[in-house]
Amino acid sequence: MYKKFIITLLLCVTSSVTTVSAANKTASIGINTNEAMDLGTSIPFVDLFKLSLPFEEARPWLTKGKITYDANGWPKALNNGIAGTRFASHIPVKALPTGDYTVLYDGEGVLQYGVSAKLVSRSKGKDIIRLVPTKKGDISATISIVKSNPSNYLRNIKILMPGGVCHRNVFKRVNNANECGGKQYLSFAKYHKELTFNPDYLTFMKDFKVLRFMNMSGITRNLMSSWNERAKPEDATWAGVEGVRGVPLEIMVELANVLKSDAWFTLPHKADNYFIHKYAQYVHENLKPGLKAYVEYTNEAWNGIFPQAHYMKDKGQAMRLDPNRDYAGYKYYSKRSVEIFKIWEKIYGSTDRLVRVMGGMTGNLRLTKMMLNHQEAYLHTDALAIAPYFYASQPDTKRLRSVDAVFKILEDPNNPYSIKNVLSSVKNQAELAERYGVDLVAYEGGQHLVAYKTHTMTEGPNPYLIEANRDPRMAQLYFQFLRGWKQAGGKLFIAFSAPRQHSWFGSWGIKEYITQPAHEAPKYRALMHFSKLNRCWWKGCSNYGPIVRHGKPIQVAAQ
Numbered sequence: 001m002y003k004k005f006i007i008t009l010l011l012c013v014t015s016s017v018t019t020v021s022a023a024n025k026t027a028s029i030g031i032n033t034n035e036a037m038d039l040g041t042s043i044p045f046v047d048l049f050k051l052s053l054p055f056e057e058a059r060p061w062l063t064k065g066k067i068t069y070d071a072n073g074w075p076k077a078l079n080n081g082i083a084g085t086r087f088a089s090h091i092p093v094k095a096l097p098t099g100d101y102t103v104l105y106d107g108e109g110v111l112q113y114g115v116s117a118k119l120v121s122r123s124k125g126k127d128i129i130r131l132v133p134t135k136k137g138d139i140s141a142t143i144s145i146v147k148s149n150p151s152n153y154l155r156n157i158k159i160l161m162p163g164g165v166c167h168r169n170v171f172k173r174v175n176n177a178n179e180c181g182g183k184q185y186l187s188f189a190k191y192h193k194e195l196t197f198n199p200d201y202l203t204f205m206k207d208f209k210v211l212r213f214m215n216m217s218g219i220t221r222n223l224m225s226s227w228n229e230r231a232k233p234e235d236a237t238w239a240g241v242e243g244v245r246g247v248p249l250e251i252m253v254e255l256a257n258v259l260k261s262d263a264w265f266t267l268p269h270k271a272d273n274y275f276i277h278k279y280a281q282y283v284h285e286n287l288k289p290g291l292k293a294y295v296e297y298t299n300e301a302w303n304g305i306f307p308q309a310h311y312m313k314d315k316g317q318a319m320r321l322d323p324n325r326d327y328a329g330y331k332y333y334s335k336r337s338v339e340i341f342k343i344w345e346k347i348y349g350s351t352d353r354l355v356r357v358m359g360g361m362t363g364n365l366r367l368t369k370m371m372l373n374h375q376e377a378y379l380h381t382d383a384l385a386i387a388p389y390f391y392a393s394q395p396d397t398k399r400l401r402s403v404d405a406v407f408k409i410l411e412d413p414n415n416p417y418s419i420k421n422v423l424s425s426v427k428n429q430a431e432l433a434e435r436y437g438v439d440l441v442a443y444e445g446g447q448h449l450v451a452y453k454t455h456t457m458t459e460g461p462n463p464y465l466i467e468a469n470r471d472p473r474m475a476q477l478y479f480q481f482l483r484g485w486k487q488a489g490g491k492l493f494i495a496f497s498a499p500r501q502h503s504w505f506g507s508w509g510i511k512e513y514i515t516q517p518a519h520e521a522p523k524y525r526a527l528m529h530f531s532k533l534n535r536c537w538w539k540g541c542s543n544y545g546p547i548v549r550h551g552k553p554i555q556v557a558a559q
């Protein structure tokens with residue numbers, strides 16, 4: 001009887017999404033997801049523990065002693081030590097629902113809470129806590145295992161949001177059954193296995209056509225190569241340092257299915273063929289048939305700040321693809337991309353629901369030609385993806401001393417990275433893409449105001465850069481930029497990124513936290529307004545239509 005009810009529940013969840021998220025079918029804007037982190041303000045999951053640091057990363061502040069762990073990262077023996085972690089770090093109060101959070105766990109032991117987390121009550125396998133703002137007015141919270149029975153160790157901790165949802169509406173959190181108007185109330189404490197995602201997160205994400213999972217999958221500086229190294233649903237946490245963290249493929253596919261959004265998967269640079277095969281197989285079997293899968297081999301293979309760029313060069317040189325080390329790397333990226341595309345094509349049995357993506361660089365036409373020409377890779381490619389960002393050079397950025405000056409330089413024709421000049425590069429790339437019979441899309445894009453080598457919010461021009469991102473004029477620039485993108489020949493635009501706090505290393509989030517009102521978020525406002533006025537304009541852009549293949553030239557001369 002219980003299993004029958006759960007199946008019915010899941011069917012109803014699916015049917016409710018169809019109505020709520022219909023707008024993304026013809027949207028022209030996508031969104032980059034964010035990493036799972038304790039300081040992340042997207043708050044994607046009902047279970048906050050999935051955003052916590054791995055216990056060993058919290059050493060020596062919270063984890064002490066010689067702890068031993070099981071295969072999923074749970075401390076199976078404290079050995080007179082303490083295993084602690086942080087599951088929220090400087091989160092704006094408004095980003096999290098108020099009320100009592102339910103902590104569930106298996107095994108025998110004692111949990112201790114710190115900073116904002118205050119114990120309300122305790123029973124077997126269950127604690128109730130409350131998150132109280134710090135003196136700074138934000139939420140930072142820790143949890144520690146201070147006692148654990150080695151023969152039945154404390155594990156499977158869940159920190160579940162207060163409230164739940166009403167039957168057939170996963171997009172709105174309610175506090176209790178009284179708010180459901182006679183419909184069934186599904187509390188997170190009871191139905192957390194079926195209700196993975198924070199309703200506020202789903203409400204934000206539902207308007208985007210494509211979800212790019214590069215950040216969420218945790219591939220940045222990640223050296224995993226084999227399938228058994230991947231993130232798994234049963235892992236204690238999906239967070240951690242760069243190169244370690246990662247949300248499981250199962251969860252990403254589930255999110256795309258719930259939202260009925262196309263899914264953009266970015267594969268690790270060292271992934272072997274078995275990894276690629278299993279990944280493609282899972283997507284093919286589990287992503288809803290009406291949804292497209294974008295397939296991209298690694299992220300920014302040309303960018304020397306990432307290990308994948310050096311990996312490409314090493315492999316390209318070893319294969320003697322070009323005497324020039326950089327060019328050898330570009331050609332290896334092209335070669336390996338096509339190999340990956342072919343694995344996906346074999347699993348899918350066709351290319352009808354696949355978008356095969358090559359990642360280029362906005363201002364580098366030579367790179368585009370080299371990637372698409374190498375062994376006629378353009379014949380196996382559907383989209384050239386670039387990252388059109390507008391900003392100022394570092395010398396100019398350091399000289400900024402007002403918000404007005406920020407906006408002036410972003411529109412200065414003498415600034416090579418001004419909106420006008422970046423759009424000129426976009427036009428060049430669009431014309432080149434058309435010659436090769438591929439679409440031009442943006443895998444990232446927007447403002448890129450960063451003062452490198454600063455380390456605080458108040459240092460140098462940072463106050464002006466941050467304030468510019470909050471200024472209504474930023475909405476005007478974004479709309480102008482997106483309109484220019486369309487006019488220059490660009491198609492799908494994947495914004496960077498889902499909500500995250502502004503900081504000295506960039507103001508990347510189109511909101512600063514998941515529940516921030518639209519009137520406080522100019523970038524978000526502009527993106528939504530543009531998408532509303534400019535429904536997707538390219539052939540075959542409907543979520544449920546087939547991919548429209550462009551005619552490929554018989555031959556494109558290398559230049």
